[in-house]
């Protein structure tokens with residue numbers, strides 16, 4: 576599957592311009608992390624991709640066919656977990672997935688439901704009412720419904736919200752395995768979610784794409800802009816300096832920070848993905 580997004584713009588009826596001139600190319604197999612602060616436009620982009628919203632301008636095409644002409648076909652090969660996903664509290668997990676399978680038009684759904692339940696590790700809870708589940712288990716039910724019918728294109732909007740650290744690691748591994756033969760797009764504002772598993776990153780802020788490429792390429796952009804230094808008086812006057820950690824030592828406050836220009840005497844450090852993301856977001860934000 577090959578998705579092409581061409582000069583896409585989205586302005587809500589309120590006048591809010593949520594996306595500006597988005598151009599992207601995505602193809603199977605990939606695990607793509609869509610990163611950006613709250614309000615960046617991630618959910619809007621995902622809603623446009625699943626045809627839940629129509630763009631103000633520009634186009635999305637799937638394998639060369641405009642989305643408007645292949646919406647039905649795309650929906651049959653799509654699994655989508657929206658950010659705010661309503662579950663039916665009085666149904667059991669099995670009943671809920673059975674209902675979702677019927678909505679998706681999946682015939683003989685028993686096997687599909689079994690596979691989704693196994694993949695999300697909900698076998699023991701299959702008969703439990705949804706209202707009795709923990710936040711993490713509810714999130715897993717949301718992921719399970721997206722997996723019904725073995726979709727080729729999976730879109731998860733903030734899938735790790737509400738999961739504890741152990742569950743998040745399990746889900747990262749799960750996304751990575753799933754993406755071996757699929758196109759998986761996963762939005763998050765948590766860097767660890769994409770760090771070790773995504774082969775491509777898209778960073779957006781204020782509706783604009785700031786970066787597309789590999790995590791390694793994003794990290795390279797921050798080389799020479801991350802350092803350790805002892806806090807000095809003038810630091811607060813450097814608008815591009817963003818301190819990421821502060822430790823009290825006998826010599827003074829030892830800081831780690833990212834900046835267009837590091838303070839004098841700073842020792843350059845290898846950037847992490849988190850440093851690189853912060854550098855990109857603050858540099859671009861500051862440049863406006």
Ligand code: ADP
Pocket residue numbers: 587588589591592593611612613614615616617618619620
């Ligand atoms: P993200 O998912 O990155 O947090 P969203 O796509 O939800 O960002 O929102 C992008 C911008 O569009 C935000 O400023 C948000 O307030 C605005 N927005 C989102 N949905 C609507 C809507 N239905 N009507 C008007 N503005 C909206």
